[in-house]
Amino acid sequence: MNSTDLLIEAYGRIQFAVHGAVDGASVDTLTFRADADANTVAWLVWHLARVQDDHVAELAGREQTWTEGGWEQKFGLPFEASATGYGHSSDEVAAVRVDAELLRGYYDAVHATTLAYLSTLTEADLDDVIDRRWTPAVTRGVRLVSVIGDDLEHAGQAALLRGIAERLG
DSSP states (O other): OOHHHHHHHHHHHHHHHHHHHHTTOOHHHHTOOSSTTOOOHHHHHHHHHHHHHHHHHHHHTSOOHHHHTSHHHHHTOSSOTTOOSTTOOHHHHHHOOOOHHHHHHHHHHHHHHHHHHHTTOOTGGGGOEEETTSSSOEEHHHHHHHHHHHHHHHHHHHHHHHHHHHHHO
């Protein structure tokens, strides 16, 4: 197994976790808030998909699935097309009120474009420095692993929130 195969496996685990967090969940479950300012399952999954889409599109030098695939219009959110959720207010979190099918559809579209991109990479590509603003400089491989870590964390948070929401009824 090479590095690209490992990345493909890891991104597959994100997809599995996202499906577990959203499949069959009602809009009420997806928008449950543990307190007035807490994130929701819907926002967490939207955010993790947006970050993955944004970062992988930048690495691949292509348009984001969010705009290219018409997902921005399908979601109809009151955000700029470039929004990924970083710095969102409590009201902005609450604005992400969509159903499980839409969330899963967007994530799966992002996942498909991610896998297509990963399949083009060589071992040497993963060592390309893509961001010198950090010490040490960030390589393509490090950025891809960073997205995995962030996405898995948010998917786990979404699964926990779903469980709490369903237990509370």
